[in-house]
Amino acid sequence: MLLIRNGTVLDGEGIRKKDILIDESGVIVRLEDSISSIENIEEIDVDKFVVAPSFVDMHTHLRVPGNEEAEDIESATTAAVLGGFTHLVAMPNTDPVIDSVSKVFDLKRRIQNSNAKCEIIISSAITCGRMGKELVDFRDLSQMGIMYFTDDGNGVDDPELFDFALALAQEYGVTVAQHLEFKEFRENKYFVNEGEVSSYLGMSGIKAVSEEAMLARDLAIAAHYNVHYHAMHVSTRRSVELIRIAKQAGINVTAEVTPHHLLLDEREVLKLDSTSFVNPPLRTEEDCLALRKGILDGTIDAIATDHAPHLNEVKDQPFISTAPGFIGLESAFRVSLSAICKTSKFGDVVPQGAESVVKAMSLNPAKILKISGKSEGGLGVGSVAEIVVLDMNSVSNLDASSFSSKSRNTPFDGMELRGKVVHTIRKGKLVVKNGILQS
Amino acid sequence: MTEKVAQVTARDVLKFGDDFLTxxxxxxxxxxxxxxxxxxxxxxxxxxxxxxxxxxxxxxxxxxxxxxxxxxxxxxxxxxxxxxxxxxxxxxxxxxxxxxxxxxxxxxxxxxxxxxxxxxxxxxxxxxxxxxxxxxxxxxxxxxxPTQALIDVLTIRDSLRSRGKDISFEGIKVGILGDVRNSRVARSSAKALSLLGAQVVGIAPALWTPDKRSIETLGFSSFTSDLDSELEGLDFLILLRIQNERLQNKRMQSINEYIKNFSMTGSRLDRLNPEAFIMHPGPMNRGVEISSQLADSKKSLILNQVSxxxxxxxxxxxxxxxxxxx
Structure with a gap:
């Protein structure tokens, strides 16, 4: 049993100061203005901190199976709980690709036999081997409980094939999530925004329109179905605009943005450092501002990490052959809060904008993924205690050397960032206490 | 973007122990x-x-x-x-x-x-x-x-000096012709020449032009795809090597399309300012970006560049x- 004292509850049901009592089975049994101490029960005082539903990452590259040197189940899930996450969606672009019942079965068994610190939600590719040629077996996979399909890393270029994918997704009630990028637009392999900075450096980069054109096409197709379509890591202001219009038109679309796209822009690339290359690339300052606005006004539903671990060796190669991507689980909250609450004043338990960050990192992804016990939202009596306790005001320099991830590819190392994940509670148990993993 | 985002602040003169990168x-x-x-x-x-x-x-x-x-x-x-x-x-x-x-x-x-x-x-x-x-x-x-840019600056100063002219670049106009978008020579030389006061005009097919927002930062005063209208006003024209693989793709249909509008051959030589000189970083594709006649003529500074x-x-x-x- 656990008693959380003096916390400011932020769960979409209104901000309020409450004490929370969690019982042996991990369920919240009391939520009151003041609960008096009970003998032999652990108590944590979280005055000045926010108590929120734990985070859910819609976009983690677990690297299992196939690249366990860069990350494995234990290291990824440890990084996750330290970052305040209790659930993550594992991307299927592994080796082999998760694209069949047997591959799902193998991964499930590995997770069961592992020392996973949080829930792992398995997703499947849309096309076999993510090759964009033939669709996976939506029927069998959905019957096995797979609800999330994506070729992440590749967009589905073929419009007819994508139309068929949405028809199947409608039939079996699953979500199709698109990596938005028409490959034909890419002349060269620099993971940089095509524009002023790339042109100055002589790099052929990735155009904003390669994302926007695919998003516009997908929305046009999705309008013909009663289906949930999810736009992954949107990165441009026009993408935000397209999603806004589609939502107004009644299309069942949700969207995510990464923490790094909220905080950084293409000028990072001028450093000519390998930790500036990511796909989608860091865009313009204008795009960055539009993405923040998208989070604040709810056009963008979720913040998802796109946690993409790579070993240092990959980053020690020339930029033309470097692997794109950043790790994100352990920095996601701080980076997002720093981006969204840039101008908020310090000292407020709930700074302006922080509610949007919490919604985008916990409530909305839980709802989109229909996570049982979490999708209903609030921290109410009777719900399972999946909780994160957040300090919204502390400022410190990020130290990547202290990360639990096996990889270190982050552009944020040494950067001054706001906020801190203090405690993570999973199924009523403190798995992270004062920023330290509990055994 | 109103502010030029790609501006790099000059460090200092090159000194013992320094790198020389740009x-x-x-x-x-x-x-x-x-x-x-x-x-x-x-x-x-x-x-x-x-x-x-x-x-x-x-x-x-x-x-x-x-x-x-x-x-x-x-x-x-x-x-x-x-x-x-x-x-x-x-x-x-x-x-x-x-x-x-x-x-x-x-x-x-x-x-x-x-x-x-x-x-x-x-x-x-x-x-x-x-x-x-x-x-x-x-x-x-x-x-x-960057060392190619030094060569181009030295070559132009030498050419001006040998004709008894002021070696200041103020008032001189240099054209850089070819696949500017994909040229490191164009980037470094345009920057160096413009820093020293020259007016640098980029001349390239429309799809071989750098992003408009970067042109000024790169050192170009303007860009045009009309070579013929520029020929008369140039003091120097730097030709870039045209890579064969760039002559047949989505940006350029054929070698003939390039030669027709951008090759320094035939009648274009007559229209060039009589006082103008031609440069090329090499290696040359004779008959593509430059005619043999021009490359071997007195108007060519190509071997001076090499030296x-x-x-x-x-x-x-x-x-x-x-x-x-x-």
């Missing part, structure tokens, strides 16, 4: 400093014949090159340095050790300076971060080729590897 980093005063130093020993560099004796300069070329590597190596030898020559195709490095390990290994041999050529943009910046010895950029992808390759590179090596000239 023209932007040295700025106008650094550029003038190197150029004037090179001019001080053009024709007779004997006093520096042993300035770098006991030093080892390594050329690390991950991309094919003849003149750049030869002129760097000759420059180093004329200064009394030992030369270690390293060439590896990109593909074999990919298979084996990392780029970083390769650079660190060469440094560990006791080398005093690395001269890096690579097809990947920023490669010499990466090496400079990994090693503790001076690194000279001998060309990185389509980004920068300035050595003093330009000697000046840089002396600056970063010795106290001479500092």
């Amino acid at each position: 023209i932007d980093e040295v700025g106008r005063s650094g550029l003038e400093d190197i150029v004037e130093f090179a001019e001080s020993f053009v024709g007779d560099s004997s006093k520096y014949a042993s300035a770098l004796s006991g030093k080892i300069v390594a050329t690390m070329f991950f991309e094919g090159s003849t003149r750049t590597r030869l002129s760097f190596e000759l420059a180093a030898k004329q200064l009394g340095s030992n030369v270690l020559s390293f060439f590896e195709s990109t593909s074999s490095v990919k298979k084996g050790e990392s780029f970083k390990d390769t650079a660190k290994t060469v440094e560990a041999f006791g080398v005093d300076c690395l001269i890096v050529r690579h097809a990947s943009i920023g490669a010499s910046h990466q090496v400079a971060r990994w090693v503790n010895i001076p690194v000279i950029n001998a060309g990185d992808g389509c980004h920068a080729h 300035y390759g050595i003093p330009a590179r000697m000046a840089v090596l002396l600056k970063v590897l010795s106290e001479v000239g500092n």
Whole structure:
């Protein structure tokens, strides 16, 4: 049993100061203005901190199976709980690709036999081997409980094939999530925004329109179905605009943005450092501002990490052959809060904008993924205690050397960032206490 | 974007121990400093014949090159340095050790300076971060080729001087013609010439033009796809090498399309300002970007450029590897 004292509850049901009592089975049994101490029960005082539903990452590259040197189940899930996450969606672009019942079965068994610190939600590719040629077996996979399909890393270029994918997704009630990028637009392999900075450096980069054109096409197709379509890591202001219009038109679309796209822009690339290359690339300052606005006004539903671990060796190669991507689980909250609450004043338990960050990192992804016990939202009596306790005001320099991830590819190392994940509670148990993993 | 985002602040004049990676980093005063130093020993560099004796300069070329590597190596030898020559195709490095390990290994041999050529943009910046010895950029992808820019500046100053003209670049107009979008020579030379006061006009097919927002930062005053209307007003015209693989893709339908509108052949020679001179960093594709007649004519400064390759590179090596000239 656990008693959380003096916390400011932020769960979409209104901000309020409450004490929370969690019982042996991990369920919240009391939520009151003041609960008096009970003998032999652990108590944590979280005055000045926010108590929120734990985070859910819609976009983690677990690297299992196939690249366990860069990350494995234990290291990824440890990084996750330290970052305040209790659930993550594992991307299927592994080796082999998760694209069949047997591959799902193998991964499930590995997770069961592992020392996973949080829930792992398995997703499947849309096309076999993510090759964009033939669709996976939506029927069998959905019957096995797979609800999330994506070729992440590749967009589905073929419009007819994508139309068929949405028809199947409608039939079996699953979500199709698109990596938005028409490959034909890419002349060269620099993971940089095509524009002023790339042109100055002589790099052929990735155009904003390669994302926007695919998003516009997908929305046009999705309008013909009663289906949930999810736009992954949107990165441009026009993408935000397209999603806004589609939502107004009644299309069942949700969207995510990464923490790094909220905080950084293409000028990072001028450093000519390998930790500036990511796909989608860091865009313009204008795009960055539009993405923040998208989070604040709810056009963008979720913040998802796109946690993409790579070993240092990959980053020690020339930029033309470097692997794109950043790790994100352990920095996601701080980076997002720093981006969204840039101008908020310090000292407020709930700074302006922080509610949007919490919604985008916990409530909305839980709802989109229909996570049982979490999708209903609030921290109410009777719900399972999946909780994160957040300090919204502390400022410190990020130290990547202290990360639990096996990889270190982050552009944020040494950067001054706001906020801190203090405690993570999973199924009523403190798995992270004062920023330290509990055994 | 109203603010120019890609502006790099000039560091300082090139000094002992520095890297030489881009023209932007040295700025106008650094550029003038190197150029004037090179001019001080053009024709007779004997006093520096042993300035770098006991030093080892390594050329690390991950991309094919003849003149750049030869002129760097000759420059180093004329200064009394030992030369270690390293060439590896990109593909074999990919298979084996990392780029970083390769650079660190060469440094560990006791080398005093690395001269890096690579097809990947920023490669010499990466090496400079990994090693503790001076690194000279001998060309990185389509980004920068700063010693070629020194050569172009020296060649133009020489041409002006030999005709009794003011060597200041104020008021002179230089055209850079070809695949500017994909040219490191264009980027470095446009920057250097504009820093010294020249008006630099980019001339290229519309789809070979850099992003409009970057043109000014790159050093160009304007861009045009109308070569014929520019011919009369130019004092110098730098032609870029046209790579064959760029002549048949989505951006350019055929070699004939290019020749028709952008090749310095036939009647275009007559329309060129009689006082104008032609330059080319080499290697040339005769009959594509330039006619043989023009390349071998008195209007061509192409061999002067080649001969300035050595003093330009000697000046840089002396600056970063010795106290001479500092």
